[in-house]
Amino acid sequence: MSHRAAHPLILGAHLSISGGLWRALERAAELRCTAVQIFTHNQVQWRVPRLTNEVAEHFRSTNLALGPFVLAAHASYLLNLASPNRALRERSIRALVSEVKRCAALRIPTLVLHPGAHMGAGEAHGLGRIARALERVLRATQGARVFIALENTAGQGSGLGYRFEQIAALFAGVSDPGRLRICFDTAHALAAGYDFRTREGYTAMWDEIERLIGLRNLAIFHLNDSLKVAGSRVDRHTHIGRGEIGREPFAWILADPRFVAVPKVIETPKENEMDRKNLALLRRLARPR
Numbered sequence: 699m700s701h702r703a704a705h706p707l708i709l710g711a712h713l714s715i716s717g718g719l720w721r722a723l724e725r726a727a728e729l730r731c732t733a734v735q736i737f738t739h740n741q742v743q744w745r746v747p748r749l750t751n752e753v754a755e756h757f758r759s760t761n762l763a764l765g766p767f768v769l770a771a772h773a774s775y776l777l778n779l780a781s782p783n784r785a786l787r788e789r790s791i792r793a794l795v796s797e798v799k800r801c802a803a804l805r806i807p808t809l810v811l812h813p814g815a816h817m818g819a820g821e822a823h824g825l826g827r828i829a830r831a832l833e834r835v836l837r838a839t840q841g842a843r844v845f846i847a848l849e850n851t852a853g854q855g856s857g858l859g860y861r862f863e864q865i866a867a868l869f870a871g872v873s874d875p876g877r878l879r880i881c882f883d884t885a886h887a888l889a890a891g892y893d894f895r896t897r898e899g900y901t902a903m904w905d906e907i908e909r910l911i912g913l914r915n916l917a918i919f920h921l922n923d924s925l926k927v928a929g930s931r932v933d934r935h936t937h938i939g940r941g942e943i944g945r946e947p948f949a950w951i952l953a954d955p956r957f958v959a960v961p962k963v964i965e966t967p968k969e970n971e972m973d974r975k976n977l978a979l980l981r982r983l984a985r986p987r
């Protein structure tokens with residue numbers, strides 16, 4: 699399969715920025731990654747420290763020196779664009795604007811975002827709030843070369859984005875979705891009830907995503923196995939091949955010519971050098987058989 703030999707695997711991991719943003723890139727090089735996802739600041743704090751030119755420059759030059767890697771950032775877990783609490787919603791909008799700006803300064807083209815949780819207000823209200831918030835964020839960051847990739851979720855609690863119809867509604871709900879993309883998380887999709895473990899299920903799911911949103915809008919994959927069963931709506935990641943998904947569907951994604959140019963990162967548990975093992979397994983699964 700010559701087209702696969704011509705395309706190096708764009709594969710990596712979500713890596714820690716402890717010790718400095720560029721440290722994630724050094725970790726990526728050690729793991730022989732070609733893609734990296736980071737948090738651009740401590741993701742469990744609202745306060746986003748100012749990004750100095752010096753730090754941004756060092757990050758960009760490290761990326762050129764060690765990679766360049768295909769970069770993505772994951773937005774803070776604290777953000778909730780669907781919050782019925784106006785103060786929290788406004789705070790989330792401000793924080794997301796600042797995250798987009800940080801990504802622009804760091805030359806990170808993709809910022810992954812969980813759409814939000816309606817907290818009991820109902821799905822329609824929640825989706826409306828997210829769309830209006832995204833509209834404001836896109837306007838406030840006009841011209842920034844950063845895509846906001848809406849991640850499909852497991853549908854835990856009141857979390858939205860567990861159906862691709864919901865993500866499609868967000869694309870439809872902003873005046874210009876040109877800077878919106880999607881992030882496909884395998885563990886979340888299974889937990890949300892998309893059973894892509896059979897060839898038929900795999901084909902049907904991608905056909906549906908193509909019809910609702912368009913596969914051209916797929917910016918990044920999160921490759922995680924799921925500890926919880928299909929349709930559980932519980933978000934628990936585990937090591938590749940050791941959960942409910944198993945190895946084969948990962949091999950299909952890795953071999954799928956539609957996804958060759960789409961970066962893929964793992965967000966699996968970090969204990970015992972497991973990133974190394976998960977990445978090695980995915981590289982083996984990516985080899986033509």
Ligand SMILES: [Zn+2]
Nearest residue numbers: 772810812849
């Ligand atoms: Zn996520």
Ligand SMILES: [Zn+2]
Nearest residue numbers: 849883920965
């Ligand atoms: Zn994810």
